[in-house]
Amino acid sequence: MSFTWPLDPRDLFVERYPQMTLGLPAGEVDAVRAAVTVMWPDRPGGWVHEWSALAARHAAAGRHREAAQAYGWAKFPSLADGPKRTALARQVEQYVLAAPGFPVEFERRVLAVPHRGGEAAVPVHLMAAPGLPADAPLVLASGGVDSWKTDLHGMWEQLAFALPARLLLFDLPGTGESAHLPMTPHGGDEVIAALVAFARAAGNGKVGHFGISMGGYYSARTGLTGAVDASVVLGGPVERAFAPGRGFAFGMDGIVGNALGFDTAPTRAELDAAFAGFDLRPLLDRDANGPMLVVNGTEDVHVPQDDTLVFEGRRDTRVELIPDTGHCAVSRFGEAMALIAPWLKDTLAA
Structure with a gap:
């Protein structure tokens, strides 16, 4: 649709x-x-x-x-x-x-993952610095609703060289090569849980999850539930972004509506109903999270600043707001990566 x-x-x-x-x-x-x-x-x-x-x-x-x-x-x-x-x-x-010309090791696979009582095909890319041992940790990584695993190749290369870990790159359900799967909170959980299980078996058992924008919503879920050993949330919506009546800038209503599986432009009420299950307040009220790093820019037009600051004061959680930049700190991305890569390296080694 x-x-x-x-x-x-x-x-x-x-x-x-x-x-x-x-x-x-x-x-x-x-x-x-x-x-x-x-x-x-x-x-x-x-x-x-x-x-x-x-x-x-x-x-x-x-x-x-x-x-x-x-x-x-x-x-x-x-x-x-x-x-x-x-x-x-x-x-x-x-x-x-x-x-074949990439400076990193690269492999494309199509994984069969459990989905709604059956199986679904999910194309993934495995990327690592040359010579990385097979028993290294794996880090799941994804973009959001409009920037997908292939679009962000330059960033993944940079991260692969910075980490003693192999990246498992995928598109969120409802987007890219996973567009045949619906984007729902729990449907996404099912796919990502299967990718986490694959990653644990494929490396040394340590698994991280780095999510950007809407990908950060799902890495917040795996971090808050303790499903992974290190979770990075970059510009992720978690609570206030899903509040009823809240609109989006730069055509994002249509982008999100397509990812959610609508076949016509949704009304505000239809979007509100679809978003009702995304609010992470029930998980935020628990104390089960693993180590988390939550980062965003102070001038984000898509995700309210509260969705970053809500993580302040949690155990095993570091929060960073980068000034004078917007969604996912894209105009100061080097600064964001200078926080993210060392934190992932140290946390997965701990």
Whole structure:
């Protein structure tokens, strides 16, 4: 199920330009920005058309990593229609072609995980610094509702080199290559519990979980329940973000609505009803958490500051708000990673 919704592409360039230019030259991003005039039509001037044209040029020149990045923006921000799903398939194809040139060890697998009484296929990527022993810890890692495992490759490489651990990268249910699974609090739990079990068996038994944005919601769940040995929550919504009547900026209502499985744009009441089960207050009221690091920027327009500060004073929990930056501290991401990587390394070694 999926739907399109009114969305001005100029707003997306305003919000995401710093992220776009992390993986592609600014001149190329600027050229696409100048060419795009509409969001959904697959024609010249359309978002998916112009980003895909850039990707195809990179692919033809053998620059598969850049092609994967550009196709990643072509399918952004949601798999709301056929052209977006085609762009995702081409992104995966180009990413796999680029993999032999990665400076890290890389393996793509499709895991069969228990889901609703049956099995579901979940594509994952395993990544590590070259020569890492097989019995190293594993760290589950994911992005959020619109930035997925393949989109964030540069960051995962950086983290892989910083950690004596293997990364297990996956897309959240309702997103990316896991879009066939519904995004629900407990449905996501079932998938992630299976990934945690796989990680414990595949390494030395120690497992971390690093979640970004909505991924941080799920890493907050595994941290608060003590299901993992180290939990990092970067910009994760946990309580106030799900309050009734609260809206989203930059088209996020439509992005989240697609991830939740709606087939038409949800009303505010429908979103409120869907979010009712996400509130982590019942887990916050318990004292069962494992070691946690909770980080965000002070100027987040998506996640209220209270959803970070609510963790202050908990045992085995460190809270960091980075000033003068927004959601997930993206404009000061180096500072966030300078906190996260050493904390994960030390906590998993303890």
